[in-house]
Ligand code: GDD
């Protein structure tokens with residue numbers, strides 16, 4: 001049997017996602033029509049032998065999350081549970097804390113997936129790769145190629161060109177290490193917990209020697225449980241013959257900012273023409289004109305003349321917002337450089353040199369845009385009624 005863990009993090013991260021993350025936690029933000037992590041769940045549920053999918057994070061369980069879990073279980077016919085960490089335990093601490101739950105039912109191997117990525121999720125290929133290379137006890141990281149400058153923003157992997165064994169792993173290095181980056185998608189066996197356990201024990205010993213290190217939390221135990229898979233575990237495993245990289249040419253991107261959610265939507269929509277043609281809007285007599293890969297939510301009604309009068313480009317429109325006729329709402333896309341096949345999206349900060357970085361336009365929920373105005377590269381907070389045009393502004 002196999003299992004999968006999706007690391008969804010918690011509320012204090014995802015600030016780059018505001019104001020969108022006010023309404024719904026980032027892992028549930030819709031990408032190509034479905035919640036971000038539904039793409040992960042769907043890919044995991046397809047793998048033969050998948051017994052359970054665990055979402056792991058430090059969000060307080062809420063109604064939106066519970067409803068999503070119930071409907072996803074029904075749709076994908078696999079048990080899905082949420083395991084809540086008592087604090088942010090890092091990318092390795094949570095899975096270590098809940099190791100009994102992950103291994104229950106006799107899991108021989110399990111996937112760990114970062115929630116904030118979009119991907120083709122070549123999980124079956126990772127299993128096959130492990131069978132061919134290495135042995136059934138090795139761990140596999142999904143890797144992809146980035147360009148030399150952007151690679152510095154990711155975990156960087158140096159591997160043996162023949163065997164693909166990981167020789168060096170450096171998380172977000174300050175100088176160039178490798179163009180092969182960590183996609184945040186892993187295949188582990190239960191043996192990974194021995195390696196995480198060693199880090200845990202070392203953390204505990206260090207705390208015993210310098211108790212003041214544990215002061216921030218009520219006891220040192222908690223502090224020792226914070227473990228980063230990347231820096232604490234992969235770096236040590238590199239060169240040991242246990243860690244391999246499976247390189248994919250399939251699409252992959254991080255989803256950090258709202259702009260990258262638009263890019264990720266486009267990547268998934270392209271994939272839908274093969275995997276889910278039924279999700280794409282079709283041109284029908286008397287219906288609106290559809291150009292390219294378009295997802296229309298079942299609750300939306302689009303007038304057949306909808307191509308005229310109002311123009312919305314590179315924008316995320318929150319729920320219950322209205323845009324008047326002849327209005328133009330436009331953002332600047334943050335797409336990767338189209339002339340570089342290995343370019344990734346830059347997760348821009350909101351401000352650069354004291355100025356708002358031109359980015360996609362975001363309308364929070366219940367925003368009203370009147371007729372005949374232009375809103376350009378702006379972020380409009382929820383429940384605003386605008387009366388004029390704006391450019392490069394955050395409208396509070
Ligand atoms: N459950 C849980 N608990 N999840 C967490 C925690 C935590 O304490 N901290 C982070 N996560 C989740 C995030 O929600 C995200 O899905 C994932 O773990 C990684 O988040 P970060 O720690 O912010 O790392 P990153 O995204 O900057 O970099 C990671 O992903 C890159 C690929 O997107 C690293 O793994 C890089 O090496 C990798 O290249």
Ligand code: GTP
Nearest residue numbers: 307308309310311312325326327328329372373374
């Ligand atoms: P065609 O010759 O069929 O292309 O006719 P058209 O000029 O009516 O073009 P189309 O039906 O594509 O729709 C309107 C065009 O006007 C779009 O290409 C918009 O990008 C452009 N446009 C430019 N400024 C505005 C604006 O402020 N509001 C709207 N609604 N559209 C604008």
